[in-house]
Amino acid sequence: MRKLFWLLLAAVVIYSGYWMIGAKGTESAIAAWIDSRASEGWQAEVADIKTGGFPTRFDTEILEPQLADPRTGVALSTPRIEILSQSHRPTRFTLRMAPEVTLASPYQRLDITQDLAEAQLFVDPGPSLTLDHAALSLQGMRVASTATWGFTLESGEITTQRQADDPLTHDIALHVEGFAPTGGLIDGLDPEGLLSDRFEALDLDMQATFDGPWNIHALEGPRPQPTHIDLTTLSAHWGELDLKLAGAFDIDARGYPIGKLAIKAENWREMIELAISVGAIPENISNLTLRAGEMLAGLSGRKDTIDAELTLKDGMISLGFIPLGPAPRIMIR
Template sequence: MRRLTYFIVICAALYGGYWFIGANRVEAGVRAALVELEAEGWDAEAEVNTRGFPSRFDTTLSDVSFAVPGDQWGYEAPFVQALALSYRPNNVIIVLPDEQRLRFPGDTGTLTADRLRASATVQPNLALAFDNLTAEGEMLTYTSDRNWTLLITKLITAARLQPDTNASYDVYAKLDDITLPEGTGAITTMLADADVRLQDPLDRTTVEVIVEQIVVNAVQVTWDNVVLTGRGQLDVDASGLPTGQIGLEIENWQAILPRLVDAGVIDRNFSDQALTMGSLFAAGQDKMVLPLKFENGYSSLGPLPLGPAPRLHFTR
């Protein structure tokens, strides 16, 4: 009996030591990441604390404030939590607060949500290679400081490593019941489903993300009685420029013009010309078929030039 007691005490001491070492490493890793961001020119501030002994690593970042170099993008929140079981630390749940402040080029505002969280899993290896991510939100409301509001009733995004690959990922996003600023109607569904192949796996050492190919399996936008669908493939060269096209079909395309005018995308004085041009593209039909093309560093929608194509190489 005494030996069993000693054995239990020793196991408890070893497990306690494991927890405290693990908790200290988690906190040290987060603080090191904040210091690294500061060294790269970010404004990165947060208080870090890990609790949950003995069965969890619950790390809370309090008074969070991030701003990327140039100060055009920023994020502020009272807290961000990363929750993991101590015996499965490679599977993390991220919990975000009900209210956050966002800043991006052209606008600053407040995002509120009834529920906003994500779960992510990395592979149990030294590189901590990305395995999967799922993020969900309900009743997301963005209120701009410029006095306009956008509501998304439900959001789900997901990405996962494809089986038998090390750098190809399934990517999916779906937004339901989007209430746009007044006068521009409501979008019932926005959906995107794609396969993305990268040059190298995503892991803790990743500094540069180099996209090699994007296969768009499905795109769908339902905006009242206007329905846009699309699919296609883009191959990306060594400089990050895409080549290929996404075929788009727009049903009841005429109905979208007054909404684009109300949204300020199209000038009201140009709407009649846009309707005439659209009739030519659609050959007088209610369905318009247009290719979104990327070629020689430029993009176009049908015969309309859109300007330089985006470069699909991203550096941290």
């Protein structure tokens, strides 16, 4: 019995030592990363870093972090970031943001509040912490921009899984419910009040290839940029508009897509009227565009549905032979 007691005591002492080393190691690694960013010219400050959760967890709080990257001008501040993990599974952890976050760029500041913003992250062993797969959950999000736009979001789920045979390609899925533009954003998207005040649902399923791995160094910059996207489906239901996209495209060095997408749009007239109202289709060709839409709808066999192809080329986007204006730039700051 005495030997068993001493064995148990030794095990407790050894495990306690392991936990203390792990906790201090986590705090030291975070502090060293922040010091490295400061030495590179970042604004990188925290009020405190502390770890609890003994004996089964490493639960680290980073209090009042303020980070600003001078190369991109992107800055983040929040009262608290939590990094939570089980002591026996250090490559699986939860990242949880405080209910208030401020995200700024040279162009605007975003004030973000949420009921829940939590990511489950699974990384490879080693100092680079290369992302293998992740799941992000959002609940009750509200975003307000100093550029007079914003949105609210009832719920959102984003997952990503790195492909085993191509480590720079990730399978990405997104499901959003209750996305509602606010302020100048809804006025810009729908100045004539053609649609409802929110997306009923938005779903995305795609494979994205990047020019570098997503790891701890991606936070330091430059960020990995997408070079190719295979879009299995993008489905949006907004009021009377039901839109589906699928296809594949490359992304050039300037961030412009090059390729083709199949599009199916029900109640397409609302879509074209929306594009006209925001200036994406000039007024002087609006009648021509509507007639062309009727022709495309006739080819699909249903007057209210367009089955056609979007062409992405030279920084522009067109629907069949209808020019729709500049293509969006796809870049991660």
